[in-house]
Amino acid sequence: MASLFKDPNKISAYRDKRFPGNQEEFEQTLLKSTTVYVGNMSFYTTEEQAYELFSRAGEIKKITMGLDKNTKTPCGFCFVMYYSREDTEDAVKYISGTILDDRPIRVDFDWGFQEGRQWGRGRSGGQVRDEYRTDYDPDILSNLLVYVVLNLSYEGGYGKLVQKE
Numbered sequence: 001m002a003s004l005f006k007d008p009n010k011i012s013a014y015r016d017k018r019f020p021g022n023q024e025e026f027e028q029t030l031l032k033s034t035t036v037y038v039g040n041m042s043f044y045t046t047e048e049q050a051y052e053l054f055s056r057a058g059e060i061k062k063i064t065m066g067l068d069k070n071t072k073t074p075c076g077f078c079f080v081m082y083y084s085r086e087d088t089e090d091a092v093k094y095i096s097g098t099i100l101d102d103r104p105i106r107v108d109f110d111w112g113f114q115e116g117r118q119w120g121r122g123r124s125g126g127q128v129r130d131e132y133r134t135d136y137d138p139d140i141l142s143n144l145l146v147y148v149v150l151n152l153s154y155e156g157g158y159g160k161l162v163q164k165e
């Protein structure tokens with residue numbers, strides 16, 4: 001049976017529109033790449049935590065955290081660059097779907113890190129797919145709740161400030 005990682009159709013469902021080449025070149029690059037993209041990470045996960053987890057698949061050359069282009073803070077993804085292809089495949093095989101900071105992370109083959117790819121491409125500064133999200137971390141929800149309660153209990157409240165304008 002052909003290995004999953006040798007079939008260009010199955011290697012990744014993601015297609016980067018900014019890849020400088022055609023579909024066939026993209027697929028050939030993925031088949032040889034030693035870089036993985038990690039998605040669905042918590043915004044609170046640090047590079048050190050990612051390093052700790054991903055070094056279980058092999059020696060890491062570099063990790064680049066994905067950043068919100070406005071706030072310059074982590075926005076839920078990173079790129080992990082390995083030295084060997086075997087270690088890269090092991091990261092996809094064994095680490096994808098595992099839980100990091102309470103979230104099941106997704107590990108995908110990537111065509112290779114280039115300067116600029118660390119920034120979220122969404123209009124808000126983060127990842128595009130986060131603009132379609134409806135599930136939020138409990139931490140974000142409780143912060144939002146505290147914010148709303150504080151604003152409502154403030155004498156006059158935000159509504160009154162708006163009315164005065």
Ligand code: GTA
Nearest residue numbers: 014016037108109110117119120121122126127128129132
């Ligand atoms: N290797 O899966 C991936 C991957 N993703 C999701 C992002 N990157 C990935 N790399 C690999 N595998 O360097 C990389 C990008 C970039 C960086 C940040 O991470 O190459 P981004 O997530 O902010 O932007 O990238 P990207 O990747 O261009 O967006 P995406 O998710 O493909 O969305 C593209 C289009 O799909 C948009 O037009 C958007 O409107 C639409 N879309 C996305 N999610 C949804 C959704 N849930 N519902 C409806 N439409 C959606």
